[in-house]
Amino acid sequence: MILILAPNTAPESSVYRELIHRLDHLTGIKHRVHREIGTEVTLTEIYLIGNTAALNPDVVRQFPGVERIVRISEPYRILGRHQIDDRRATSFEYNGVCFGQDTFHIFAGLCAVDSRESVEAMMRSLQAHGQTCTRMGAYKPRTSPYAFQGYGKECLPYVFELAGKYGIKVVAMEITHESHIDEIHHALKDTGNATGVMLQIGTRNTQNFELLKFVGRQKEFPVLIKRGFGITLDESLNAAEYLASEGNRKVIFCLRGMKTNMGDPHRNFVDFAHVPAVKRLTRMPVCIDPSHSVGTRAMAPDGLLDVFHATAQGIIAGANMVLVDFHPFPEKALVDGPQALRMNELAHFLDDTALVRETYLKRVARAAQVQHI
Ligand code: PEP
Numbered sequence: 001m002i003l004i005l006a007p008n009t010a011p012e013s014s015v016y017r018e019l020i021h022r023l024d025h026l027t028g029i030k031h032r033v034h035r036e037i038g039t040e041v042t043l044t045e046i047y048l049i050g051n052t053a054a055l056n057p058d059v060v061r062q063f064p065g066v067e068r069i070v071r072i073s074e075p076y077r078i079l080g081r082h083q084i085d086d087r088r089a090t091s092f093e094y095n096g097v098c099f100g101q102d103t104f105h106i107f108a109g110l111c112a113v114d115s116r117e118s119v120e121a122m123m124r125s126l127q128a129h130g131q132t133c134t135r136m137g138a139y140k141p142r143t144s145p146y147a148f149q150g151y152g153k154e155c156l157p158y159v160f161e162l163a164g165k166y167g168i169k170v171v172a173m174e175i176t177h178e179s180h181i182d183e184i185h186h187a188l189k190d191t192g193n194a195t196g197v198m199l200q201i202g203t204r205n206t207q208n209f210e211l212l213k214f215v216g217r218q219k220e221f222p223v224l225i226k227r228g229f230g231i232t233l234d235e236s237l238n239a240a241e242y243l244a245s246e247g248n249r250k251v252i253f254c255l256r257g258m259k260t261n262m263g264d265p266h267r268n269f270v271d272f273a274h275v276p277a278v279k280r281l282t283r284m285p286v287c288i289d290p291s292h293s294v295g296t297r298a299m300a301p302d303g304l305l306d307v308f309h310a311t312a313q314g315i316i317a318g319a320n321m322v323l324v325d326f327h328p329f330p331e332k333a334l335v336d337g338p339q340a341l342r343m344n345e346l347a348h349f350l351d352d353t354a355l356v357r358e359t360y361l362k363r364v365a366r367a368a369q370v371q372h373i
Pocket residue numbers: 111137141174201202203204226256289292
């Protein structure tokens with residue numbers, strides 16, 4: 001059971017102290033407080049854990065400071081949706097950008113940073129097309145130990161400086177070790193926080209629980225967690241819940257395809273039909289990664305690349321974010337060049353995604369009319 005307190009209930013207030021006193025006296029029930037400090041209001045939620053079935057909801061609702069209660073019916077206690085009218089937030093703001101189950105952002109960029117020149121060419125194009133988010137891989141988890149592992153902290157100063165120069169507000173960047181957070185924090189600080197970073201947990205680390213706990217304990221950066229490529233959706237959603245259970249709720253869930261030969265000729269089996277399922281089961285915004293799902297530049301007879309088609313399939317189903325590989329010089333890319341889209345395809349990609357998003361919004365409006373008849 002979750003107790004939602006009246007906004008701005010201060011921990012020093014007598015109402016709050018009285019409530020905690022009552023909770024301390026409930027037998028077999030522990031509580032955990034989560035406080036979300038916003039610019040205008042501070043929201044407090046208290047999670048009751050243990051034999052909550054024995055509690056009378058009507059009595060708990062009358063406890064001091066309690067505005068309403070939410071019954072937990074699903075396993076993802078914090079990130080889950082627990083009842084039809086669970087009105088808890090489905091969005092968050094980071095560095096002036098709002099991410100939610102109703103918003104839409106494209107993160108086009110480099111799979112791996114390979115030179116200052118590539119980064120600058122990429123960001124210049126993004127700005128020219130009105131984009132304020134990107135992806136830039138500095139720490140790359142590679143199948144072979146002999147493959148390029150990313151420039152790591154060496155490239156961070158120019159990535160962040162150029163992001164600031166070209167008006168990029170959020171850079172999605174995978175980390176593979178907790179020490180990378182510190183490196184990112186310091187490099188950002190050295191540029192006067194010219195931009196923001198969304199930490200990415202890659203599919204190979206979805207169940208690296210110690211990394212998840214560490215990343216969850218920091219609240220400076222939001223987190224994009226990829227679905228594990230060989231585990232169930234439930235297991236991946238529990239991985240996301242690890243982040244939230246440690247305190248960080250600014251979490252976005254990313255579908256990126258599943259590893260199975262059934263997906264051939266694509267690199268992974270595209271799983272974007274799960275976009276609405278994740279939005280129904282949780283309050284997380286949902287991202288799709290068509291580049292790592294499809295993994296080729298193959299084109300259908302209709303003249304659209306398979307990557308464009310897969311992207312459209314995710315957006316038409318309500319995806320809130322698209323993580324997509326682009327490269328100004330794909331032949332020189334050190335990682336995933338063959339699947340990268342080219343700069344002269346950016347305008348078409350943005351037009352195509354905008355068209356599909358518009359259609360999705362029309363579908364939602366139409367569905368709302370039908371339900372009201
Ligand atoms: C990536 O986005 O660069 C990446 C390595 O993706 P994934 O973890 O989905 O393989």
